[in-house]
Amino acid sequence: MNKPGGINPSARKGILVTGVIGEDVHVTGIRILEHALRKAGFIVHSLGIHNSQEDFINAAIETNADAIMISSLAGHAQLLVEGFRDKCIEAGLEDILLYIGGQLVIHAEDWDNIEKSFKDLGFDRVYKPFVLPEPVIADLENDLGLP
C-alpha cells in the first residue's frame, strides 16, 4: 500500500481506500482520482488493480477508513460487488461510505436504472464513466460533513 506521505496531518480531511475490483487492469481513471483526492487533502490508501471485496474491507479496517471508493471498467461490477455492503457490516464497518464509478455495465442502459441498482446494493454514490474528480470530492466533503 502507498504511504500517506507528503500530506500535512492538519490538512487531513478523511481516510479513503481506493482501488479497482476484479481482474480489471484499467488504472488511469482511479489514478487521476487518487491524485486529485490527495491534492484536496485526503489520505488515500490506494490498492491499485486486481482487488477482491475482502481486500477492500481488510484495508478499510486496517486504516480506519471513512470511505471505500471502487473503480471498475470491465462491465462486470454488479457481479463483483454483490453482497459487499453486508460484508462491510459483518466486518464492523457499519458507517463506511461506499462509492463506485466507471463503466459498470456491459450494455447501454438507462442511467437511472444503473444508479438505482447499485444504490440497492448499498452504495452511497454511483458515478458515470469519465466523471471528473471535482464533483466526487464535493460529494465526499458533503457526506463526511466537512465544511
Added chain:
Amino acid sequence: MEVVNKKWPEDYFFRQRKSVLAMWPTGNDVDLAEAVEYHKKMPPSKNAALKVLEAREKSISYFCPSSGTDTIDAHKELLLYLQNVGKVDLLTSYIDSLTRNCRFEAAEQGLKKALENRKAVLNGFPMAVHGVKGNREVMEALDLPVLMFGPTPDVRLTHEIGLAGGHTGYSGGPLISFWNYTKNVPVEAVIHNFQYTHRLLGYYEEKGVPILYCVSGAMPAVSPPSLMIAPEIIEVLIAAEQGVKHIQLNNWLQGNIAQDIAYILTFKKLAQEYLARSGHGDVETTTYSVSPTGRFPSEHERVFALIGYYTMIGLLGHVQVIGSRTIDEAHHIPTKEGTALSFRCARMMAGMLQAQGVNILDNEAVKVESRMMEKEVRAILDRVIEIGEGDLVLGTKRAIETGVLDQPYATTQLVKGKVMGVKDSEGAARFFDFGELPFDKEIRDYHKEKIQERENRVGKKVGYETIINDMMAISNGVIVN
C-alpha cells in the same frame, strides 16, 4: 543475494539456469551448444540484429508488426501472411499473457482448446508450451527474422526456449514490466529475472550469435519523454552489463513532431554516451518508433491517416525500424488482414518520403525540445547513480522509492505515482505535476510557461478535466483541444 548491476559469474548463471529449465518439461530440450550451432546455420537474413544494422547502414527504415497467435499452424499462417501480403521486414511472436505470467499449465490447456475448436483461445504464442521443436517449425517456414515480443516480470524460460527455437530478439524490459505489468513485485526481483535473460543473450553473443534486445522503458500516457528515456537508458545499461551487444532504442511517439523527433535524437545521444561512460562503448544501438497504446479512433479512414502520420515522424527521425498500431485494434485483437493493410499503408508513406532525404533534425523547435529533454534525463539519471552510490540497480530501487523515478499511471503499487502530464497548446506533453523529480528552476519554468500558453489560449486553468480530455483528444480527431 543483493541485486546489483554487476555481470553474473558464469557458475551463478548456470546454477540459476537449472531451476529456470525445470519450470516446465520443455525446458529439458534446451541444449545451448546445439542452439548456438542452429543459429550459425541460419541465413544472416533471418537474424534480427543483423537486419537492423543493415537498415542503419543503408539509411532506410524497416517495418515490424507485433502479432502472434496460439497454435503452430495458425502462428505460421499469420506470420507468413504478414511476410508475403503485409510486406514487412521483421516479424514478432507476441507472447500470450498466461505464458507471460508463467502459468504454463493454463497456457497448455488453452492451446488444447484452440486445437480442438480450431479457433484461437490464447492472445499470443506460448513459446514454452510449444518447446524448441515447435518454435523451430514456425521459424523454418519463414524468410524473415522473428523477435519475441512482450513485457512481463519473468520471461526467463520463454527466452531459453524461444531463442533456442530460432527467435533472434526480444522486446520488453525490466522497468516497463515493473511499471505496467505488475502490482506487487519488487523492482529488484524483476531486474534479477531480466539479468538472467540478458546474461543468456550475452552468452549467445559470446559464442558469435548476435541477438537484438529492444528496451521500452515505460508506457506513456501524455508523458513528457524524459519519463520514458530515463528508465530506457537504465534498461540499456543493465542489459549491457550482462553482455548484450545489440540494443534497439524504442521511441514512443505521441504526435507532437518537434517533441517526438527530439525524443529520438536525445535518447540515441544519451544512450550512447552513458554506454561509453560505463565501459560498453562497443554496444551497437539502433532505433525504433511506435505510437503508444491508448484510445485510438474506431473509424478505419481516420486510423489510416494516423498510421501514415506516425510513420512519417519515424521516417523524419531516421529510425531503423517502424512499428505501428493497426486499423482494427480499437475493435478487437488485430486480424492478419487488418495488420497487413496497416503496414502496407505505412510502407506507402516510406515509399514517398524515403528517397527525398528530408532533414528536419536541425529545426529550431527540435533543438529547443532536445536541449530541455536532455537536461531532464541527465538530472534524473545522475541522481539515480548518486543515490545508488555508484550502483545503477541500487540507485533504481532507491529512486523508485523516493519518486526520482516515477510514472503517472503505473499498475504497480510500489511507486510514488505523483507525476502527471498534460498537453500544451501545440499538443506536446508537459509536466502538470513534477512529483519528486530532481528538476531545476529552468526546467520547471519551461513546462509552466508552455502550460500557461495553453491556458491563455483557451481562457481557463488546466486541470483534471484537461488531462482526461487530452487522453481522448486523438481518438476524437485532434492532437489537442
